[in-house]
Amino acid sequence: MATVFRATASLFSPQQQNLxxxxxxxxxxxxxxxxxxxxxxxxxxxAQSAIVEEEEKPLVRNxxxxxxxxxxxxxxxxxxxxxxxxxxxQLVPVSFSSxxxxxxxxxxGGKDIHVHGxxxxxxxxxxxxxxxxxxxxxxxxxPSAVNDNAELYSKVxxxxxxxxxxxxxxxxxxTVEDSKIYAxxxxxxxxxxxxxxxxxxxxxxxxxxxxxxxSLEVMESHQASKLDTSGTAKAVISCFQKLGVSFDIDxxxxxxxxxxxxxxxxxxxxxxxxxxxxxYHLTSPDKTVSFEFQxxxxxxxxxxxxxxxxxxxxxxxxxxxxxxxxxxxxxxxxRRQHAMMRSSIVLVPHGVNPEELECLxxxxxxxxxxxxxxxxx
Amino acid sequence: MATVFRATASLFSPQQQNLxxxxxxxxxxxxxxxxxxxxxxxxxxxAQSAIVEEEEKPLVRNxxxxxxxxxxxxxxxxxxxxxxxxxxxQLVPVSFSSxxxxxxxxxxGGKDIHVHGxxxxxxxxxxxxxxxxxxxxxxxxxPSAVNDNAELYSKVxxxxxxxxxxxxxxxxxxTVEDSKIYAxxxxxxxxxxxxxxxxxxxxxxxxxxxxxxxSLEVMESHQASKLDTSGTAKAVISCFQKLGVSFDIDxxxxxxxxxxxxxxxxxxxxxxxxxxxxxYHLTSPDKTVSFEFQxxxxxxxxxxxxxxxxxxxxxxxxxxxxxxxxxxxxxxxxRRQHAMMRSSIVLVPHGVNPEELECLxxxxxxxxxxxxxxxxx
Numbered sequence: 001m002a003t004v005f006r007a008t009a010s011l012f013s014p015q016q017q018n019l020x021x022x023x024x025x026x027x028x029x030x031x032x033x034x035x036x037x038x039x040x041x042x043x044x045x046x047a048q049s050a051i052v053e054e055e056e057k058p059l060v061r062n063x064x065x066x067x068x069x070x071x072x073x074x075x076x077x078x079x080x081x082x083x084x085x086x087x088x089x090q091l092v093p094v095s096f097s098s099x100x101x102x103x104x105x106x107x108x109g110g111k112d113i114h115v116h117g118x119x120x121x122x123x124x125x126x127x128x129x130x131x132x133x134x135x136x137x138x139x140x141x142x143p144s145a146v147n148d149n150a151e152l153y154s155k156v157x158x159x160x161x162x163x164x165x166x167x168x169x170x171x172x173x174x175t176v177e178d179s180k181i182y183a184x185x186x187x188x189x190x191x192x193x194x195x196x197x198x199x200x201x202x203x204x205x206x207x208x209x210x211x212x213x214x215s216l217e218v219m220e221s222h223q224a225s226k227l228d229t230s231g232t233a234k235a236v237i238s239c240f241q242k243l244g245v246s247f248d249i250d251x252x253x254x255x256x257x258x259x260x261x262x263x264x265x266x267x268x269x270x271x272x273x274x275x276x277x278x279x280y281h282l283t284s285p286d287k288t289v290s291f292e293f294q295x296x297x298x299x300x301x302x303x304x305x306x307x308x309x310x311x312x313x314x315x316x317x318x319x320x321x322x323x324x325x326x327x328x329x330x331x332x333x334x335r336r337q338h339a340m341m342r343s344s345i346v347l348v349p350h351g352v353n354p355e356e357l358e359c360l361x362x363x364x365x366x367x368x369x370x371x372x373x374x375x376x377x
Numbered sequence: 378m379a380t381v382f383r384a385t386a387s388l389f390s391p392q393q394q395n396l397x398x399x400x401x402x403x404x405x406x407x408x409x410x411x412x413x414x415x416x417x418x419x420x421x422x423x424a425q426s427a428i429v430e431e432e433e434k435p436l437v438r439n440x441x442x443x444x445x446x447x448x449x450x451x452x453x454x455x456x457x458x459x460x461x462x463x464x465x466x467q468l469v470p471v472s473f474s475s476x477x478x479x480x481x482x483x484x485x486g487g488k489d490i491h492v493h494g495x496x497x498x499x500x501x502x503x504x505x506x507x508x509x510x511x512x513x514x515x516x517x518x519x520p521s522a523v524n525d526n527a528e529l530y531s532k533v534x535x536x537x538x539x540x541x542x543x544x545x546x547x548x549x550x551x552t553v554e555d556s557k558i559y560a561x562x563x564x565x566x567x568x569x570x571x572x573x574x575x576x577x578x579x580x581x582x583x584x585x586x587x588x589x590x591x592s593l594e595v596m597e598s599h600q601a602s603k604l605d606t607s608g609t610a611k612a613v614i615s616c617f618q619k620l621g622v623s624f625d626i627d628x629x630x631x632x633x634x635x636x637x638x639x640x641x642x643x644x645x646x647x648x649x650x651x652x653x654x655x656x657y658h659l660t661s662p663d664k665t666v667s668f669e670f671q672x673x674x675x676x677x678x679x680x681x682x683x684x685x686x687x688x689x690x691x692x693x694x695x696x697x698x699x700x701x702x703x704x705x706x707x708x709x710x711x712r713r714q715h716a717m718m719r720s721s722i723v724l725v726p727h728g729v730n731p732e733e734l735e736c737l738x739x740x741x742x743x744x745x746x747x748x749x750x751x752x753x754x
Contacts, residue, residue: 196668198580298666
């Protein structure tokens with residue numbers, strides 16, 4: 001039995017595979033700041049409650065678990081390595097990539113990373129896992145590798161974060177559900193964007209029709225190479241539709257012209273090649289009321305940091321798991337883990353019927369539990 | 378036994394009494410459009426489900442219940458009368474107001490309304506209620522009248538919508554809770570603003586710390602006569618604080634200068650004397666990510682329409698109540714009512730333990746039910 005933390009299919013359509021293309025290189029400045037931010041976050045986590053502090057302190061203090069980043073030659077792989085080393089994680093100097101990259105040694109995160117192609121992976125991963133029993137794998141490879149990779153991680157028994165989009169998602173979920181491992185699967189690793197999406201979804205669920213008659217304008221700006229409409233925009237629009245707004249996806253204003261992005265949207269010049277700006281504007285029928293929501297991302301640091309958060313969650317989960325003695329114990333732990341981790345994750349401890357977990361404040365009502373588990377990271 | 382639908386104390390502070398000052402007269406255009414909007418909304422409600430359609434059609438068709446608007450000489454009272462008559466409700470030609478206004482006959486909603494001062498109210502109300510057993514009262518009077526009025530409505534047994542802010546709120550809630558009537562009590566009658574606030578509150582509850590390290594800027598613009606900070610802004614800021622943002626209320630940028638409102642904020646000139654614009658801007662520590670939320674209200678039509686929605690809800694509630702036969706029946710009705718009304722209201726049918734109502738999708742978890750009942754409208 002395993003637990004898979006995945007984004008809901010309704011929120012992230014297959015088109016959102018393209019989300020991984022939206023990232024551009026992050027600036028030197030953001031790297032400097034990231035170290036400080038992680039410090040703040042971890043302190044905040046440690047301070048959350050006396051119980052958490054008492055039991056979780058060792059985890060917080062000893063976060064330096066080993067992490068293996070597959071797809072390390074890609075932009076997201078590199079960004080995750082940067083964020084992971086900034087957070088103090090131990091980078092394993094082995095990475096899986098395509099046949100073409102096989103045999104390369106790349107310098108990343110202060111280490112020489114040996115890149116392996118498709119052959120002999122199972123033995124290599126088993127060996128790395130044997131040497132690093134606390135290993136967490138992060139996958140930012142290519143859509144065509146998603147299912148094979150997930151099957152490999154599941155077979156060897158390594159918990160993983162799947163940041164790669166595409167592939168056969170249902171098969172992916174089934175692979176993890178049938179295995180004995182934990183995984184975080186999401187095509188949107190920006191934790192704050194996920195929180196915003198979840199809030200919109202909840203508002204739509206609880207107040208259907210509240211914005212009936214309102215008109216909606218949606219503008220999204222991405223780098224010129226992105227041809228289709230943002231999957232995140234589609235997910236938010238579907239919430240507005242449930243809120244009673246009549247809107248067709250074709251009405252989204254796609255901004256792909258760098259001149260407009262600079263002058264009208266306000267994208268910083270250095271991020272023209274990689275950004276994801278979204279604006280939703282609601283107007284009441286009599287035009288006296290308007291609401292506006294924006295989420296604007298430059299570069300990929302938000303996704304890299306969200307991925308590292310997911311890896312930290314998995315590492316904590318696995319450590320608790322190791323201490324698990326019985327169901328009752330597991331349930332108590334689940335409460336504490338949830339208290340500590342709920343900022344980024346939804347937790348269903350294995351062996352526990354989600355309906356029994358009254359402690360989890362995301363468990364709206366029985367019928368919604370499954371959807372919510374799927375929905376929030 | 379009675380049910381009170383009130384806004385949570387945490388969301389709406391006493392300072393928000395001033396919210397009632399933000400309204401200005403609505404334009405002719407908005408009145409024309411309102412009729413159309415109501416048509417849309419009611420059709421949408423009727424179409425929500427086969428079960429609802431079957432049983433609720435008579436309610437939807439026969440919405441013309443009598444409504445008495447107290448404080449009809451005030452701006453909000455007038456706006457509610459306008460919205461109520463546009464929605465096809467039957468305006469009762471009697472209204473309670475201050476001693477100074479007593480004896481006046483004012484023409485509103487196509488009727489001559491007789492204004493009564495404080496004396497003889499109980500007999501007058503009892504007589505109006507006797508002639509109009511489906512009566513719903515709306516109160517937009519003054520803070521000093523809130524408690525006396527609520528006690529009068531409760532004593533006579535008339536369901537009411539309390540849009541007047543101020544007074545002793547705890548005493549107000551207790552009055553209604555101790556009585557056998559239903560009431561909707563909220564210092565914020567803008568249904569869409571309430572939905573937005575509830576979504577923010579839920580996001581803060583479910584993702585505490587998700588925006589740790591983010592910096593926040595808040596700007597709010599109201600007519601120059603409003604001296605203090607918007608209560609709605611304070612409520613939203615408290616959500617951001619739970620989300621991990623460090624922010625002090627003193628940091629809110631209050632815009633009261635009409636020149637700035639016109640040129641910087643973009644307030645339409647005709648609404649300088651009555652508007653409520655709010656902007657919240659979040660920036661990630663490395664400045665690569667930003668979120669922005671705005672809710673901008675001109676005039677008072679949103680509040681008047683929300684008030685009429687609340688009155689319609691109460692009227693439906695009372696009719697269902699009349700048909701109630703037993704607990705099981707009540708629970709079934711509760712589900713249908715909820716399906717029909719959840720866009721604007723939270724429902725706890727009397728005699729039913731909220732914990733048993735698994736059908737209500739807002740009932741997050743046992744510990745949250747009370748807070749949510751308080752929170753949404």
